[in-house]
Amino acid sequence: MENEAFASFLFFGTLLVLKMYAVAVITGQVRLRKKAFANPEDALRHGGLQYHREDPDVERCLRAHRNDLENIPPFLFLGAAYSFLGPDPSVARLHFLAFFLGRLAHTVAYLLRLRAPLRSVAYVAAQAPCLSMALQILLAEFRRAL
Amino acid sequence: MENEAFASFLFFGTLLVLKMYAVAVITGQVRLRKKAFANPEDALRHGGLQYHREDPDVERCLRAHRNDLENIPPFLFLGAAYSFLGPDPSVARLHFLAFFLGRLAHTVAYLLRLRAPLRSVAYVAAQAPCLSMALQILLAEFRRAL
Amino acid sequence: MENEAFASFLFFGTLLVLKMYAVAVITGQVRLRKKAFANPEDALRHGGLQYHREDPDVERCLRAHRNDLENIPPFLFLGAAYSFLGPDPSVARLHFLAFFLGRLAHTVAYLLRLRAPLRSVAYVAAQAPCLSMALQILLAEFRRAL
Numbered sequence: 061m062e063n064e065a066f067a068s069f070l071f072f073g074t075l076l077v078l079k080m081y082a083v084a085v086i087t088g089q090v091r092l093r094k095k096a097f098a099n100p101e102d103a104l105r106h107g108g109l110q111y112h113r114e115d116p117d118v119e120r121c122l123r124a125h126r127n128d129l130e131n132i133p134p135f136l137f138l139g140a141a142y143s144f145l146g147p148d149p150s151v152a153r154l155h156f157l158a159f160f161l162g163r164l165a166h167t168v169a170y171l172l173r174l175r176a177p178l179r180s181v182a183y184v185a186a187q188a189p190c191l192s193m194a195l196q197i198l199l200a201e202f203r204r205a206l
Numbered sequence: 207m208e209n210e211a212f213a214s215f216l217f218f219g220t221l222l223v224l225k226m227y228a229v230a231v232i233t234g235q236v237r238l239r240k241k242a243f244a245n246p247e248d249a250l251r252h253g254g255l256q257y258h259r260e261d262p263d264v265e266r267c268l269r270a271h272r273n274d275l276e277n278i279p280p281f282l283f284l285g286a287a288y289s290f291l292g293p294d295p296s297v298a299r300l301h302f303l304a305f306f307l308g309r310l311a312h313t314v315a316y317l318l319r320l321r322a323p324l325r326s327v328a329y330v331a332a333q334a335p336c337l338s339m340a341l342q343i344l345l346a347e348f349r350r351a352l
Numbered sequence: 353m354e355n356e357a358f359a360s361f362l363f364f365g366t367l368l369v370l371k372m373y374a375v376a377v378i379t380g381q382v383r384l385r386k387k388a389f390a391n392p393e394d395a396l397r398h399g400g401l402q403y404h405r406e407d408p409d410v411e412r413c414l415r416a417h418r419n420d421l422e423n424i425p426p427f428l429f430l431g432a433a434y435s436f437l438g439p440d441p442s443v444a445r446l447h448f449l450a451f452f453l454g455r456l457a458h459t460v461a462y463l464l465r466l467r468a469p470l471r472s473v474a475y476v477a478a479q480a481p482c483l484s485m486a487l488q489i490l491l492a493e494f495r496r497a498l
Binding site for chain 3: 067068070071073074075077078080081084098099100101102104105125129132133136
């Protein structure tokens with residue numbers, strides 16, 4: 061049983077990492093399209109130092125990516141720890157799926173600048189399974205310590 | 207024994223993740239209070255595009271959070287790897303507790319802008335158990351390879 | 353076999369975490385040398401509020417570090433998950449070594465501002481083993497689910 065939850069965790073964790081990589085690729089494409097590079101050496105390679113500049117679309121990609129950094133690595137810890145508790149595999153899968161869909165929707169809402177509060181709703185939807193897992197890990201530790 | 211160290215790691219790891227989430231919540235509160243939003247769509251929802259702006263208090267929260275990103279995920283790796291080495295459970299707990307208290311103090315010193323070098327002292331205090339764990343992991347691998 | 357791949361993963365994972373810590377130390381040194389501090393309380397301690405300012409060399413360090421944050425925690429997940437699949441230990445070690453060398457080269461190219469596209473080549477070289485591991489994790493899950 062625990063094994064099945066853990067396998068499911070590895071599957072969704074990998075999809076989430078690939079989703080993060082996709083944001084990095086999109087950021088690179090936007091930099092090339094808008095000609096806005098963070099480093100002078102990159103700007104020089106793409107037309108000149110005048111392209112060493114900021115751009116609101118690039119900044120948006122960076123914010124979406126940073127929000128991933130704030131949330132996906134913590135999930136990769138919580139999901140593994142929670143899997144070790146031997147949860148019901150379908151309940152566990154539901155946690156992982158909810159987080160995955162929430163984060164996917166967050167990225168889409170961010171990059172396509174959907175109107176507020178769609179992005180925030182996706183963020184909260186993804187946080188819910190994380191808080192549930194965190195609570196279950198803490199409870200298991202309290203039970204063990206008694 | 208290893209199991210006990212690992213359970214202790216999961217406990218403190220979860221507390222650290224919750225601490226990071228708290229910084230995110232505080233950032234959101236400061237954004238609302240100071241009316242300073244990173245995205246035009248958020249500003250529009252909260253009074254108008256003039257609130258699409260930076261704010262030093264928000265920037266401070268973002269720096270505190272970023273410092274967490276630089277340090278807490280590495281701990282989540284080191285702490286797990288170190289637990290697998292089968293350390294003495296009370297020595298292991300001391301490592302995790304020291305890191306947790308150091309990071310908690312770091313966040314408090316950052317957000318309450320305590321005078322320097324309090325924040326740096328907390329940072330170094332949290333790094334010490336990480337370096338100890340990293341060294342023990344490398345030593346175990348060298349011993350295994352011989 | 354799996355154990356040997358996992359031990360190798362722990363070894364390279366720890367080296368990568370230490371590499372990240374080194375970037376943090378370098379950032380601090382550049383801040384002191386260029387007298388450019390992100391926080392007024394730090395500037396006050398080092399000569400006055402006029403040193404509460406940005407600096408292109410500090411920004412460069414921060415970008416190198418951020419790129420690590422975007423790539424090293426995902427590797428720490430993928431590498432562990434991939435090790436659990438029971439890969440051939442020498443093939444596994446090759447994945448971890450390639451990622452480590454790619455990331456080391458990326459940091460060196462970033463901090464020494466080597467000419468483009470050296471940094472990007474290092475980035476892509478480090479991504480290749482990650483994509484290989486991600487694919488193998490997903491394939492194993494598909495095989496398991498059938």
